[in-house]
Amino acid sequence: MGKIITFDDWIDHFQEWRKDIGYDPSLLGDYKFETKLDELHHSEIEFGDFRGQHKWERVEQIPNQSIRDGLLNLIVYQGDTEFASVEQQKNLLDTAPTDYDRQALIRVNREEMRHGWQMCYLLMTYFGDSGKLEAQKLLERRAFKGNRLLGSFNAPVNNWLDFFTYTQFVDRDGKFQLTMLSHSSFAPLAQSVTAMLKEEFFHMFTGNTGLTRIIRAGKVPTPIIQKYFNKWLSTAYDLFGTDHSSSAHWAYVWGLKGRYNEHEAKEQADKSRLNDLARNLYLDECQKLVEALNQYIPADRPRLFVPDLKFNRSIGEVAGKTYSVKGEPLSAEEHQKHLAQVLPTPEDKRLLDAIFKEKDWVLQMN
Amino acid sequence: MKQIFLVCQNVDCKNRGSEQLMKELERQVAERGLSDVEVRSYICFGACQDGPNIVLYPEKSWYAGVKMEDLKDIMNHLAGGPDVKRLDKIDASLKELIYQLLDTGVF
DSSP, X not given: OOOOOSHHHHHHHHHHHHHHHTOOGGGGXXXXXXXXXXXXSOSBOOSSTTTTSBOBSSGGGSSOHHHHXXXXXXXXXXXXXXXXXXXXXXXXXXXXXXXXXXXXXXXXXXXXXXXHHHHHHHHHHHSHHHHHHHHHHHTTOOGGGTOSSSGGGGSOOOSHHHHHHHHHHHHXXXXXXXXXXXXXXXXXXXXXHHHHHHHHHHHHHHHHHHHHHHHHXXXXXXXXXXXXXXXXXXXXXXXXXXXXXXXXHHHHHTTSSOOTTTTTOOSOOOTTSHHHHHHHHHHHHHHHHHHHHHTTSOTTXXXXXXXXXXXXXSSSTTTTOOBOTTSOBOOHHHHHHHHHHHSOOHHHHHHHHHHHHSGGGSOOOO | OOEEXXXXXXXXXXXXXXXXXXXXXXXXXXXXXXXXXEXXXXXXXXXXXXXXXXXEETTTEEEOSOOGGGHHHHXXXXXXXXXXGGGOOSXXXXXXXXXXXXXXXXX
């Protein structure tokens, strides 16, 4: 493919990307990809040093290059996750437990593609040559080659327990990120992600109802479900970024990305702990969801839980440290043994494959 | 036919007051002695951004962004009054999917 100059060129690349990853276009029926811009929550910048000024409609209105670079980076990271998730999930189409689930997966995939489209629209429209280059690179990285920008988006989604856990917890990180961007000082980004958020909720719904159906069916052992929670939640914690992030600090100062609870929070933002704050709010929400799932587990079976924030982390102060799922420090040797016990293993996969051969592992929808 | 108010109690709707809405709906249903109407909590309708969400089923009326003051009109509709169109904000394809899910009886 040639160099990308116009958005039409980018669309050609997008179609090539779909072919390259093996996504059959007929699955999408007559779905038309489009750019959606929702209404702004506020026309004025809502927080940070530029608070009260009119939101920036064009990049040229942004006062300096550091802010423009920071904004570009936020859009690139968001866009990268969208295309990556389709690459991770497309192999599940042939093993959908019901037709309803297959349709739900196709809907999730097409909306993630549209979100990637939306981010590329911003890059192509507002960021000149550097935006065009980044929009092209978003279609060149591949989850299955391990070169997507964030860890969760390179991890394999091997089966439908993976998928439901992913949509429950990783897409929920997406909700947090989009909410934090929905109050952005750059108006086209705020308008874009507000529209994307509406679609993101169906993805979390798919995860939540899918896990509920698995648990109610009672065929997949709870300890195996727990291992998938450990796998995805620990990597989802990383998605919130490092503990004392200067990027998050400046994104807040510049009004680009707010707190998840920006308008409910009574206290001033602690700009040195913004990622940590979001991660803790995410943890609280996940704990509530897991408690709700536990209501469906018979009393004689183990409860599900949310792993400790220190478990299996790849970034931040506890990156590479040897903590258990409950947050206890372990020796390096103990930790290796522990990981083999609390993360999915080839043996678990064999057991799941056998369980998945029968239809009754998940409540049927049709 | 028995009508059921399904009141979402997932995290986003709860944060926006769905627990209180459910209690108030239960109170109003009991006060009016409506034995053919039930109020039930619901796991999620996948439209959290527009919550709190309440679906009247099997009639299939979807009320989004419900506030306490809307309950009067919703109850009035139940008694034969007009649809509460201002609360009908959900994308048709999502509604169709969720109604399909409700029709299966799994949830």
